[in-house]
Amino acid sequence: MLVGPPTSAEHAVVGIAGRIGVIPAPLPHIPQHVEEAERIRLLRPHGLRTPLSTRVLRNSLPASNGWDREKSAPIAGDFNGDGRADLAILHGAGGTDVNVWMLIGSITSPLSGTPRLAQVLPSGAGWNLVSQKVSAGDYNGDGAADLAILHAAGATGMYLWKINGAKTTTSLSAAPVKGATSAGTAGWVFGSTQPVSGDVNGDGAADLTLLHAAPDAGVNLWGVWGAKSSAALTGSPGLIKSLPATSGWRYAYAKGV
């Protein structure tokens, strides 16, 4: 449902799973990542309305093992398709390889196991965490969430990559596949793009919606479609809707979640 344009920077544009709305920021996030002496602590609130004192420490990724919150991009999704959300952490920056780690969700001890290194995205091939924006969704509709990675290419363009999840213990270990290639052509600006995942066309496969700054400073919504096949996310982006500046929309005030 389209409820109207934002009226100030204190509101965020929301576009996911077929709905567009305006909500006050900030949003709660689970799990939360709290920096403490450069290590990463994963905490899981028992409920969003419970006091902070009731949070339970689920895992600790120590700096002595190389973990650095500033080099981490965490994203949640049911990557092994067992019905419980897992956590993928892309780690590494500044000319280093990008490591894709995975922590498994469970009912009894969620995210508490030893992180599994699913794969390494080598810096020698151009991978760089600071040039990436990551989203998660089951784009090929096989029941396991997949990763979509927008990666800057040159000064302005970008490429879309996908890493498939799997209902196995080696989820997210599949080699990255380049998706919609036209996102790497002229007109696309990495710094003016926000990826949001959700099945916006209701075909059972998640899609990737790209919020992109419009020439009039408004917002253009582009769709890259998922599909229950290897063709997921391989088509050219299609313009879904333009939200014009004349109606009050501003990309600078928009946030896809």
Ligand SMILES: [Ca+2]
């Ligand atoms: Ca899972």
Ligand SMILES: [Ca+2]
């Ligand atoms: Ca999938």
